[in-house]
Amino acid sequence: MADTETTVQAQELDGELAATAREELGDERILEMLRTMVLLRRFEHHAGRAYQRRKIQGFCHLYSGQEAVAVGSLSAATMEDYIVSHYREHGHALARGMEPKAVMAELFGKVTGCAGGKGGSMHLYDVERRFMGGWGIVGGQIALGNGMAFAAKYREEEAVCIAYLGDGAVHQGIVHETLNMAQVWGLPLIAIVENNEYAMGTALERVSAVTDLEKKALAYDMAAETVDGQDVFAVYDAVKRARDRAVAGEGPTWMDIHTYRYYGHSMTDPATYRTREEVDEVKDLKDPIVRLSNWMIAEGMATQEEVDAIDDEMEELVKECVAFADESDQPDPSALTADVYVEWNADID
Amino acid sequence: MREIAFRDALNEALAEEMERDPDVFLMGEEVAEYNGAYKVSKGLLDQFGPRRVIDTPIVELGFAGLGVGAALAGLKPVIEMMTFNFAILALDQVVNHAAKARYMSNGQLSCPIVIRGAGGAGGSLAAQHSQSLEAHYAHVPGLKVMMPATPKDAKGMLKTAIRDPDPVIFIESEVLYGYKGEVPEEEYLIPMGKGEIKREGGDCTVITWSRMVHTVMDAAEELKNSDGVDVEVLDLRTLRPLDKDLIRESVKKTNRVVVVEEAWPWASVGASVADFVARDLFDWLDAPVGRVNQRDVPMPYAFNLEPLSLPSVERVAEAVKKACYL
Numbered sequence: 001m002a003d004t005e006t007t008v009q010a011q012e013l014d015g016e017l018a019a020t021a022r023e024e025l026g027d028e029r030i031l032e033m034l035r036t037m038v039l040l041r042r043f044e045h046h047a048g049r050a051y052q053r054r055k056i057q058g059f060c061h062l063y064s065g066q067e068a069v070a071v072g073s074l075s076a077a078t079m080e081d082y083i084v085s086h087y088r089e090h091g092h093a094l095a096r097g098m099e100p101k102a103v104m105a106e107l108f109g110k111v112t113g114c115a116g117g118k119g120g121s122m123h124l125y126d127v128e129r130r131f132m133g134g135w136g137i138v139g140g141q142i143a144l145g146n147g148m149a150f151a152a153k154y155r156e157e158e159a160v161c162i163a164y165l166g167d168g169a170v171h172q173g174i175v176h177e178t179l180n181m182a183q184v185w186g187l188p189l190i191a192i193v194e195n196n197e198y199a200m201g202t203a204l205e206r207v208s209a210v211t212d213l214e215k216k217a218l219a220y221d222m223a224a225e226t227v228d229g230q231d232v233f234a235v236y237d238a239v240k241r242a243r244d245r246a247v248a249g250e251g252p253t254w255m256d257i258h259t260y261r262y263y264g265h266s267m268t269d270p271a272t273y274r275t276r277e278e279v280d281e282v283k284d285l286k287d288p289i290v291r292l293s294n295w296m297i298a299e300g301m302a303t304q305e306e307v308d309a310i311d312d313e314m315e316e317l318v319k320e321c322v323a324f325a326d327e328s329d330q331p332d333p334s335a336l337t338a339d340v341y342v343e344w345n346a347d348i349d
Numbered sequence: 350m351r352e353i354a355f356r357d358a359l360n361e362a363l364a365e366e367m368e369r370d371p372d373v374f375l376m377g378e379e380v381a382e383y384n385g386a387y388k389v390s391k392g393l394l395d396q397f398g399p400r401r402v403i404d405t406p407i408v409e410l411g412f413a414g415l416g417v418g419a420a421l422a423g424l425k426p427v428i429e430m431m432t433f434n435f436a437i438l439a440l441d442q443v444v445n446h447a448a449k450a451r452y453m454s455n456g457q458l459s460c461p462i463v464i465r466g467a468g469g470a471g472g473s474l475a476a477q478h479s480q481s482l483e484a485h486y487a488h489v490p491g492l493k494v495m496m497p498a499t500p501k502d503a504k505g506m507l508k509t510a511i512r513d514p515d516p517v518i519f520i521e522s523e524v525l526y527g528y529k530g531e532v533p534e535e536e537y538l539i540p541m542g543k544g545e546i547k548r549e550g551g552d553c554t555v556i557t558w559s560r561m562v563h564t565v566m567d568a569a570e571e572l573k574n575s576d577g578v579d580v581e582v583l584d585l586r587t588l589r590p591l592d593k594d595l596i597r598e599s600v601k602k603t604n605r606v607v608v609v610e611e612a613w614p615w616a617s618v619g620a621s622v623a624d625f626v627a628r629d630l631f632d633w634l635d636a637p638v639g640r641v642n643q644r645d646v647p648m649p650y651a652f653n654l655e656p657l658s659l660p661s662v663e664r665v666a667e668a669v670k671k672a673c674y675l
Contacts, residue, residue, distance in 0.1 A: 082422060116455035125454040132421060133454060137445045143411060144446060147418020147426075154374070154400070154424060161418075174441070177411025184406070339456035340490050342514035345542045346590030 010290045013231050018295055021233040024240075025075065027301050033075055033232060034296065035310050037067040037289050040091045042314040043100060044263070046322050047090065047107055047121075051267045055326065056107045059136075060121045063091035065262040068288035069194050070095040072235025073162060073257075076243055080159040082130050082148035084141050086166060087122035088194075088261075089134035096131045098124070104321035110328035117331045118339075139165060139172030142191055146178045149189040149252070160188040160246040162239070168199025170213055179254065183220040188246035190239060192255050194229065200265040201273040217254035229259030230286040260286065350531040358500035358532050359389045359521065362507035363427065365536065367397050370425060373511060374401040376412055377429030377466070386431045387467055387526050413439035413464065417447045420462040420516070427511060430466035433482050433520055439464070440485070447516040448491030463510045465519035468496075469560055469611050470648060470659060472524060479648035479655075481612035486518040487589045487621075493517045493541060494588040498562035500530040502586055505539030513541060522560035522611075544592040546599065550579030553605040553669050556596060556622055558585040561609045561660060568665035575666075576675055588618050593625065600630045605672040607639035609665055614642035639668040 022030060044062040051060050063070070070091035077083065085092045093103050098114060106113025107121050115125050122136045132148060135141040145163025152159040169175055170193060182189045193213055197204055205211050217224035223245065228234045235257060242253035260282045264271035271279075296302040353361075367373045379386045381394040381404040394402040405412040409430060416426035430436040436443070443464060450458040470479040487494045495510055495517060497503040503521065510517040547562055548569055557565045562584045569580035583599050585592060600606055606626050610619040623638040644658040 084418070114455075115453060115457070118455050119453045123453040125457050127454065127457040133450070133458070135446065137441060140414065140441055140446055143414020143442060144418035144421060146411075147415040147420070147424075148422045149418075150415055151419045151422035151424045154419070174410050174414060177406075177408035178414065180406060181408070181411055181415060185403075335455075339451050339454075341493075342451065342459050343541075344515075344590065346593070 009284060010287060010294055011285050013291050013295045014228070014234055017231070017233040017237050021236055029075070030296065030301065033071050034289070034292055034307070035314065036071050036095055037232065037292065038310050038314045039100065039317065040067045040070065040094055041289060042311070042318045043090060043094060043104070043321070046318045047104070048263065048267065050107070050322060056121065058120055059087065060107065060267045061088040061265065062261070062263040062267070063088055065282065066194055066196060066229065066259045067091060068232035068235055068292070069192065069229045069257050069259050072232040073192055073239040075236050076240035077162055078159070079129065080157060082132055082145070082152065082159065082161040084132045084145040084148060084161060085134050085164040086138070086141055086169065087134055087136045088166065089124055089164070090121070092164060093124040093126065093131060093134070096126065096129050098126045098129060098131060100317065101321045101324045105325040105328050108325035108328070109330065110325055111331045111335070112324070112328040116335060118335065139169035139174045141165065142169070142178045143174050145191070146182050146187060146189055149182065149187040150185070152188055158247050160190055160243050162190045162192060164192050164194055166199065167193055167195040167197065167204050167213065168202070170216060171208065179217065179220045179222060179252070182252040183222045186249060186251040189252040190242045190246060190255070191252065192239070192257055194259055195256050196259050196261045198265070198273065201269065203273065213256035214254070222252055222254050224254040224256070227255055227257045229257035230288045230291060232288055232292050350533060352529045353500055353532050354526065355500045355503050355521070355528045355530070356387055356389050356526040358504035359507055360391055360393070362504045362511070363390065363393060364396060366508055366511040367393070367401060372423065373425040373427060374403065375427045375429065376403040376405055376416060378405055378407055378431050380404060380429050385429070389526070390429065409435050409438040410442055414442040414446065416462050416464070417442050417460060420447070420460045421450055421458050425461050425511060427463045427465060430464060432466055432478060432523065433468040434478050434480050436464065436466065437482070443486070443492070443516070443518070444489050448489050451515070452491060459514050460516045461514045463517045463519055465507070465510070465521065467523040467526070468520035469522045469524070470655065473650055473652060473655060474648070475650040476647035481610070481643065483520055483588055484612060484617045487618050491516065492589065494520070495541070495586065496520045496559040496588060497586060498525070498559055498584050500528065500532045502539055504532055505537050506586060509538045509541050520559070525560055539586065542587045542590040542592055544583055544585045544587070544595045546581060546595070547584045548580065548582040550581040551603060552579045553607060553672050554581045554583055554599040554603045555607045555609055555665065555669065556583045556585060557609040558588065559611065561611050564660060564662055565609050565665055568662045568669065571662060572666050572669055576670065578669060578673055578675070580669060591622070591625065593629070596626065597630060600626060601633050604633055604635040606634065607641065607665070607668045607672050609641045609660055611643055611660065613645050614640060615645060617642065636672045636674065639672045641665050641668045
């Protein structure tokens, strides 16, 4: 059942980028990256199952297949950096180091959740880690990210804002308003398009006059690149360079990171707009976890047994998260009217 | 006491708060080099420089969102909307983001932003530039809404809005920018959520705010002279939260209420105020709650038609007389 055991024919990682990353990060960090990617995969597997048992309700968007984007990009960030994301953000939250139990409990709508059960799957927060939220209006979060980048520059912090958006968000007016201002003012914004080819059920080429999304930055004279989002080191390398530029005052970067989601858009989406063969081909050839673990085994950094052990360990950890979430209490009814305002000198009704 | 114009009172509030708190910055269309479309930000670029007084491209949604994000990161943005007609474009960032951040994050985030600018009719500006849209904001939990009527209130309320830890929508009547009134030299604040009795009277309470305070004051004077009716003029100043105690106090004295607002009648702030009065103070009322509004049509351009649409001294006087069974 472990996804890490599937195939021998997966594409190799970019060897040069991997070697550079190994020098910069060291073997221990890279092992940790693998562990995090496996955690994300197991977490979503169990989130999906809990949804089917109605332990999780509402909208739930799973991240599986895209692990290298979250883990690669956040490996290049510091804890001073602001992170802001969309509603497919379980992976970003976990890769930022948020407590998996608190994330699962939030999905379960429990008081022990990272937003006390008031946010749910789409609205995870950990402001201490500068994880500034999952937001649910397509494209809206990039404007918030621009404001956070503005704040970092205003206060002369050595920090950037990494803002995630999907390929579906690229056409929203807010994205273009934001990119223009970020470039005019040289804000330290790294806009990461997680291009998983489908905006809900709509394939990119059906709705985009330009399918090479890197080109969107041309109109703003902005640094941009296209990145293999199934190669964790390619993502790490691109974001690290963008971050270096941003903190040096050289402005924002736009990234079209090519990735793929294994599940449907949300838990209620049977994904009839794509073929089973298409999904299987990505899983066989481009799975980001298999590609990383294959490389680590080839490099002698880990054995297959060790990789399997990580999978087992994360499976156990996530099961504990599910049990924790299941056993936790729902929020007290008094939470209903709490935190609408910081200060409010009137009754609610 | 010295008299200064409404716009200059706002200008003083901005300058004082920017001086006091380095996290306060002003952003919007034409706020810097042009000195503001209505000159509210006159001289601020010279005083505080381009880092803190920032001209934007014409992207209301974009710079509102930037402001919301900056507020979530701990800054205190003052975002100027040239007029609130254009702020409609920014509603997503205001309603879906600013108003939700604190609640969805279980109190981890605060959004201390002020979104301010001109609202209401300005005189022959036609349908797209003459709207009173405060109900859009007052409807939304998570937002606070302030609308001053005098230079003194404008200054003290804006300073309070800037210091408030929550998102504040601050709407300035376009026709009041040149209006002069007494403003103290020394520093003062007008509290959030507190109205003021602008004129005391025992016969009928007229609840109103912003520009209409002046129309109602004129009507009160006329009613005193023509019919000997003593109108109490209650200026809400803050529309959310509502100063219910002040309303209760006044209505228990007068037993008659008219709600006057510049906005349209249906689903408006005035409708909610009337609803509150009718339910909370039913036993104290001697007459149905009266209402005066802009006519329920888009604003026409023609010079003779616009005054027919807006609440007038005559229509207010008529409503008060009806409430007093005169």
